[in-house]
Amino acid sequence: MRRLLWVFLFAFTGFFLSACSGAGRSNTAPPQISVTISPTSASVATGQTKQFTATVTGSSNTGVTWRVNGVTGGNSTAGTISTSGLYIAPNAVPNPATVTITAVSQADSSKSFSASATITSQANVTVAPNPATVEVFASQQFTATVNGQPSAAVTWQVNGVTGGSTPTGTISSTGLYNAPHSVPTTSTGSQSVTTTVTVTAVSQASPSSSGSAAVTVFAPNQNRQFGLIKLGTTGGNAKDSSTGGTTITCCGGTLGALVSRGGNQYILSNNHVLARSDLATPSDNIIQPGLVDANCSTGGTTVVAQLSQFFNLETGSPPKVDAALAQVVAGTVDLLGTILELGGTNSGGMPTDGPPHAGSGVAATVNRPVAKSGRSTGLTCSTVLATSVATSVQYQKGCGTGSTFTVNYTNQVLVAGGNFSAAGDSGSLIVTQDAADPVALLYGGSDTDSVGNPISDVLTALADPANPSVKPVFVGASATHLVAACSLPGPQAAMATRLVLQKVAPSSDAISRAAAVRDLHAPELMAHPEVQALGVGTSLDHPGEPAILFFVAKGQPHTNLPAEVDGIRTRIVEGELFARFGVLSAADSAALEQATAPAPLVTFLSDAEVARARGVHAQHVEELMQQPGVQGVGITSSADSPGEAALMIFLIRGVAHPPIPQQIDGLRTRLRESSRFRAGFGDRAPQSPCSLRAAPTHSSKPSGASTKP
Known part of the structure; x- marks a missing residue:
């Protein structure tokens, strides 16, 4: 009996101990709640915001209540804070300036964490020097002063872009600004003009606070020169100014270049630069720099030539040219014909000066790379977009005050890019990039293109009046040479932007119409062996209109493909190997096109294509020029069919015009819309007699504000 009782008691005790042990595990203490804030400290300018973030651990309820100096939500004195932790500093610095930001756990109000915010006055950032003038290819050190913030750190921008860009110049994190290689320009809606850029320092402690400096980037072509001057430089007629009330306007x-005729040397430029648009008289003084760069006064200029001959813009017989000669004053001009930045070599990343190729120049051809060196934009590079252009160009008598008149030109040369030149570049010599051969004399343009007289017409018009067989010839190098500046990164990048082909998408209804026509004729179109796929997209010759796209292997002939199908234009898209074949959906067509190289603005034309285009041009140019809204007709390449010629029709933006046919006598047409072609309107600066300079005036060396790299 005792034995059984002992066993029972032992078993009962074991059960009790086991039960107690289990109860001990279920009563473990709950995890501790903790709160942290990020950041733990911050500097906030008056009126500015700072985001604080709270992290709660140890509870499924991670909500917090935000306080500023112990006040839930804060107040106007210490600043307010939202339920999400966004702190807004007060409008005035409190006393003391440091406030406490607290996050209190909503699960356990005894648990909290605090951070500090130091309130500072709104940052005041100033940039020096301001304003500044910097020569192309040169650099300028800027400094920023930050008041009202404990940190002086800033982020540097050029025209709102951190670090800047190739067209406007770049800037380092320490404020060292490197000017672009070409003078920045902007469009006024009627033409391109040079423009300033803005260097900005943004406070890193208070990003809403910044300071800026206005920077004028100028070409060495605007400098006053001493000794024997090089051409491609600022200059003009010493009388090229007008006075109205208290304002003097000077031009x-x-x-442009040095030519010789009959043993004498002459400066070649435009009539409207040297002869004041027919108002000048022979023997007028020609000065360097021009009045526009000399505070409208001849006091800081040198007489380098005297007006000798000019083609009369209003009464001269066709073919008209905007050209004039001024006989060189002995001992003032470099008789080697040197033009600024036109040399065949680069030195230290900068272009050297050099003459053009001597002789009578060459004819311009479509897609020929060209360059020019002019007063306003310096050395620029682009490509001939169109030749044989008939156009009407507006002029103004005198300097900013006379009546306007229109000159009708034929056989003109169009260069792509309104910013290839700007107001003040009139008179520049346009030469080929590969040989420095003169091709045209620049005199005007629109906001998309620049226009010049063909050099053969210029030299013929300025022949010796007493002996017309004696024509001027260019003074220069006996051998051809590259214009080396066009190989530099800056001019190359600027040229690339001028040659970008802009697309204007058609409406969805227009795309649907093109797809319907394509589908209707798909069997016959796909029967062409060179066609790998058919799509729909945008015409590049007629922006905003649809096109049926032929996807063709690069190098395959495509002359048998139709230029239009049932009133819908066609476009050739060349590629190496297409990923899709047959008739494509709109989405597949767009994807396939995007995978190919972008279409070029202009392509090479064979002699046969040019001859074909000239025949059509001669037959229809007169009737087209009489159409409303048409300001020019020339020969170019088709953007819809590379290698095929097209009749380019230049339209005035905003002026209604009749429908332009897709083809004329089997030749594709191509439209280019722009502002009106003008000459001379922007080559001036108004000047009050008591005001500062009309334009920055520079010596023949860079000013102390800028240094060569």
């Missing part, structure tokens, strides 16, 4: 342009 100037570019002294």
